[in-house]
Amino acid sequence: MQKIDLENKSLRELNAELQAQNSSTTQKVWEVINPKGGHAIAAGLNAPIDVTVKGSTGYYLAGMNQLATVRVEGSVGPGVAENMMSGCVIVGGDASQYAGATGNGGLLVVKGNASSRCGISMKGIDIVVFGNIGHMSAFMGQSGNLVVCGNAGDALGDSLYEAKIFVRGSVKSLGADCVEKEMRTEHLKLLEELLKKSGSDAKPEEFRRYGSARKLYNFNIDNAY
Amino acid sequence: MDRLGSYIILILIMLIKGNWMKDDQSKNIPRTDPVQSATFSSAINSEIRRAAATGIYDIRGGGAKRKVPHFDDLLFLGASISRYPLEGYREKCETKVLLGTRFAKNPMELDIPITIAGMSFGALSGPAKEALGRGATLSGTSTTTGDGGMTAEERNHSQKLVYQYLPSRYGMNPDDLRKADAIEIVVGQGAKPGGGGMLLGQKITDRVAQMRNLPQGIDQRSSCRHPDWTGPDDLEIKILELREITGWKVPIYLKIAASRPYFDTSLAVKAGADVVVLDGMQGGTAATQDVFIEHVGQPILSSIREAVRALQDLGMHREVQLIVSGGVRTGADVAKAIALGADAVSIGTAALIALGDNDPKFESEYQALGTTAGAYDDWHQGKDPAGITTQDPELALRLNPIEGGRRLSNYLKVLTLEAQTIARACGKNHLHNLEPEDLCALTLESAAMARVPLAGTDWWPGKSGSTF
Numbered sequence: 001m002q003k004i005d006l007e008n009k010s011l012r013e014l015n016a017e018l019q020a021q022n023s024s025t026t027q028k029v030w031e032v033i034n035p036k037g038g039h040a041i042a043a044g045l046n047a048p049i050d051v052t053v054k055g056s057t058g059y060y061l062a063g064m065n066q067l068a069t070v071r072v073e074g075s076v077g078p079g080v081a082e083n084m085m086s087g088c089v090i091v092g093g094d095a096s097q098y099a100g101a102t103g104n105g106g107l108l109v110v111k112g113n114a115s116s117r118c119g120i121s122m123k124g125i126d127i128v129v130f131g132n133i134g135h136m137s138a139f140m141g142q143s144g145n146l147v148v149c150g151n152a153g154d155a156l157g158d159s160l161y162e163a164k165i166f167v168r169g170s171v172k173s174l175g176a177d178c179v180e181k182e183m184r185t186e187h188l189k190l191l192e193e194l195l196k197k198s199g200s201d202a203k204p205e206e207f208r209r210y211g212s213a214r215k216l217y218n219f220n221i222d223n224a225y
Numbered sequence: 226m227d228r229l230g231s232y233i234i235l236i237l238i239m240l241i242k243g244n245w246m247k248d249d250q251s252k253n254i255p256r257t258d259p260v261q262s263a264t265f266s267s268a269i270n271s272e273i274r275r276a277a278a279t280g281i282y283d284i285r286g287g288g289a290k291r292k293v294p295h296f297d298d299l300l301f302l303g304a305s306i307s308r309y310p311l312e313g314y315r316e317k318c319e320t321k322v323l324l325g326t327r328f329a330k331n332p333m334e335l336d337i338p339i340t341i342a343g344m345s346f347g348a349l350s351g352p353a354k355e356a357l358g359r360g361a362t363l364s365g366t367s368t369t370t371g372d373g374g375m376t377a378e379e380r381n382h383s384q385k386l387v388y389q390y391l392p393s394r395y396g397m398n399p400d401d402l403r404k405a406d407a408i409e410i411v412v413g414q415g416a417k418p419g420g421g422g423m424l425l426g427q428k429i430t431d432r433v434a435q436m437r438n439l440p441q442g443i444d445q446r447s448s449c450r451h452p453d454w455t456g457p458d459d460l461e462i463k464i465l466e467l468r469e470i471t472g473w474k475v476p477i478y479l480k481i482a483a484s485r486p487y488f489d490t491s492l493a494v495k496a497g498a499d500v501v502v503l504d505g506m507q508g509g510t511a512a513t514q515d516v517f518i519e520h521v522g523q524p525i526l527s528s529i530r531e532a533v534r535a536l537q538d539l540g541m542h543r544e545v546q547l548i549v550s551g552g553v554r555t556g557a558d559v560a561k562a563i564a565l566g567a568d569a570v571s572i573g574t575a576a577l578i579a580l581g582d583n584d585p586k587f588e589s590e591y592q593a594l595g596t597t598a599g600a601y602d603d604w605h606q607g608k609d610p611a612g613i614t615t616q617d618p619e620l621a622l623r624l625n626p627i628e629g630g631r632r633l634s635n636y637l638k639v640l641t642l643e644a645q646t647i648a649r650a651c652g653k654n655h656l657h658n659l660e661p662e663d664l665c666a667l668t669l670e671s672a673a674m675a676r677v678p679l680a681g682t683d684w685w686p687g688k689s690g691s692t693f
Contacts, residue, residue, distance in 0.1 A: 015469045039462045044399055044470030059459070060466040064399040079453040079466075083397055098453040102394040104438070120452040121394060123438040140448060142438045161439060217443040218426055219281075 007034040021047035062089045081108045100127045109198040119146040128198035160212040179213045283515040286604030288507040293524040296561040298671030303650045311649040318645040319655040324546045325476020325499040336365025337641045342573035343389045345371025347433045348511030350621035353613045358382030360633025372422040375401040393447035395437040413482030415504030415551040418522045422447035423512040427607040430616045460496040483528035490535035505551025509574040512605030525551035527674040533566030556643020564659035579636035580629045581611040
């Protein structure tokens with residue numbers, strides 16, 4: 001295992017070393033200590049490596065991740081795994097705003113709570129939050145799945161495109177053009193896979209599904225506020 | 226009442242009234258000319274009728290069409306006894322510019338200080354984007370992606386490509402990010418400060434939809450705010466993240482609309498930008514509300530000196546470079562922008578016109594679309610006779626990208642030669658040596674905005690030590 005101590009190394013040195021790994025690397029397991037809430041830790045990775053950050057981080061942990069698995073033993077600041085393409089990011093604690101924003105692929109798991117705008121403009125990423133999420137989550141979500149084992153805040157799925165939202169607890173309010181939808185067999189199956197992949201023991205049957213009413217897809221002046 | 230009865234009554238009324246009407250022609254009293262209202266002009270009235278018929282605001286492409294103080298209101302003084310000129314054809318006048326010298330390992334080196342502004346594949350056809358890349362490459366300058374991501378054709382045909390990082394993040398991915406020669410974080414656009422992009426269903430073809438990860442045929446309205454940062458403190462961290470992902474190699478530009486240029490430029494510098502791109506209200510857009518284009522934002526002329534003042538106050542003028550855009554058409558405009566303190570300019574609409582946009586040779590087709598050459602701005606409808614602002618494969622074929630590239634390169638060459646001509650006449654051996662002292666203004670407004678003397682005086686409104 002490779003160990004990098006951010007007490008002694010700079011962010012640039014850490015990221016340069018992690019970004020230098022490729023698919024044939026033999027240094028597959030990494031540990032980062034003393035993150036001290038730093039920003040952009042493990043951003044821009046592009047190799048099937050497994051990185052564990054021992055402690056809480058700042059903004060944009062694992063931003064634009066490709067292929068790597070990044071685990072955080074702590075909480076993360078805003079924009080964790082923003083624009084992730086593939087791979088997996090697992091947060092042991094809570095996540096701040098915009099978790100998984102604009103993500104194109106991969107899996108983001110938040111074992112605590114996520115804040116507002118979780119999954120904003122998501123474009124294919126799967127996000128599983130064990131706790132609650134804040135307001136305006138999945139705003140303009142284009143595709144992918146947002147699974148919330150706890151409750152969702154106000155204006156869930158506002159201006160939603162084709163992203164799917166599954167919530168086990170309550171939804172404080174739905175945003176414009178977001179409606180509850182029938183949970184069909186294929187959705188239960190998809191949910192089961194996502195919960196299993198993320199290590200949650202929640203039961204798919206306990207969730208409700210939300211999606212786009214598709215009434216804002218074409219401009220209609222009667223839909224303007 | 227029958228028709229004959231109506232006529233008789235009408236004639237009787239006319240006869241009776243005729244005795245009382247002061248403009249009665251039978252008494253040779255002169256008539257006043259019919260006067261059209263300046264307030265309720267023909268254009269305004271037609272818009273009222275259109276609004277009344279449809280219940281929806283007017284959407285169009287392009288920039289502000291209203292007359293605003295512009296570079297035309299400034300003049301160069303040229304050489305005189307106290308300033309001597311350089312020989313027009315013999316003495317060198319440099320045009321190279323380096324952008325992004327503050328933090329980037331590989332600054333953008335351009336042969337000319339004229340770049341091609343961001344325009345998306347989606348708003349423009351594939352061949353049009355290719356033509357822009359070819360033209361810019363022939364001229365040793367850069368072109369810029371737009372909302373919707375980077376296409377392979379665009380990357381291949383652009384030797385120097387700036388990759389826009391927009392609120393929508395359509396098509397954004399780290400592989401393309403690392404292929405870029407510079408990254409431009411778009412905060413605002415001169416045509417619509419505070420508004421997001423708009424691409425209506427007619428132009429969302431399979432490929433455009435796929436690149437943007439959206440259903441085909443929907444009216445796509447991009448978000449106006451970035452999804453994962455708010456305010457200058459966040460922006461600083463966002464810039465750090467982008468630098469970390471790209472290894473601090475390429476410059477990071479920050480594009481702002483000309484709304485509060487002093488403060489926005491100051492905050493851009495604070496956030497760590499290498500280059501500030503300032504876009505005035507004459508700068509075009511693919512589509513937005515006409516009311517937005519005409520009534521939000523400032524002209525580029527009133528914004529440059531404020532942005533430069535911010536850079537000077539921070540001791541960063543020429544350290545953080547300034548690119549200005551919005552209504553740059555001629556080499557004189559290029560020279561004036563640089564004289565006011567810009568490092569380079571960007572062109573968008575002018576580049577499209579060079580490719581053939583609004584060419585009178587398509588007049589019959591413009592007429593069929595209810596418009597005329599020069600006024601065509603329904604770019605969002607995708608029916609562009611010139612094949613530029615369209616995704617219709619047949620229309621797009623009308624633009625030959627090689628020929629288009631050559632035309633753009635020719636035009637860029639003329640802009641450069643014109644700017645050099647002026648610079649030499651002012652005795653400058655580099656375009657960057659042009660300065661406000663080389664200029665005077667024709668109007669009070671332009672004198673105040675550009676802070677150069679009103680022609681024939683040594684004064685401008687607001688000049689320190691003077692009173693109005």
